[in-house]
Amino acid sequence: MLRLERVLDALHTQELWAKMENDLSRILSGDTVYLEHLIASRQRQAVFHRKALPRKEDRVVINEEASDAYTVVEVYTWDRPGVLHTISKTLFEQGISIQLAKISTPGAQVADVFYVTDLAGNKLLDARAHEGLRDKLLECLTAQQ
Numbered sequence: 011m012l013r014l015e016r017v018l019d020a021l022h023t024q025e026l027w028a029k030m031e032n033d034l035s036r037i038l039s040g041d042t043v044y045l046e047h048l049i050a051s052r053q054r055q056a057v058f059h060r061k062a063l064p065r066k067e068d069r070v071v072i073n074e075e076a077s078d079a080y081t082v083v084e085v086y087t088w089d090r091p092g093v094l095h096t097i098s099k100t101l102f103e104q105g106i107s108i109q110l111a112k113i114s115t116p117g118a119q120v121a122d123v124f125y126v127t128d129l130a131g132n133k134l135l136d137a138r139a140h141e142g143l144r145d146k147l148l149e150c151l152t153a154q155q
Contacts, residue, residue: 033048049091049095052092068087069084069087070083070086070143070147071084071086072084077133079109079125080109080110080126081125081134085147086120088120089118090154093151096150097122097124097151101126101143105129106126106127106129107127107128110124110125111125112124
């Protein structure tokens with residue numbers, strides 16, 4: 011009878027936890043340069059592990075009717091390291107406040123839904139602003155590829 015077990019290397023596990031604690035501490039202290047470095051590093055690593063899957067086109071849907079209090083922004087793209095950061099950073103840079111986020115990654119596809127307002131807490135009602143936001147999100151998602 012042959013029995014195989016994977017034994018965790020306690021020292022290696024402790025080193026990983028220490029690195030994760032250090033990374034999290036730097037990020038939470040506002041070290042955005044370090045955060046961008048971590049994301050770029052993960053993106054480079056992911057290029058080697060990415061499977062050749064059928065790609066769907068990135069899509070952003072902005073909906074005023076789905077909620078009385080919020081504008082609903084739906085983002086559909088393929089999963090990759092840093093994609094949620096890219097989306098949330100873009101929303102922040104556009105002066106948008108995320109009130110609720112529903113994050114979903116079925117397989118390699120991202121289907122994230124954000125309930126958002128402007129910084130004053132109001133829905134985003136301007137159709138031109140919707141178009142500008144949609145274009146900016148698509149631009150950032152394309153640039154991240």
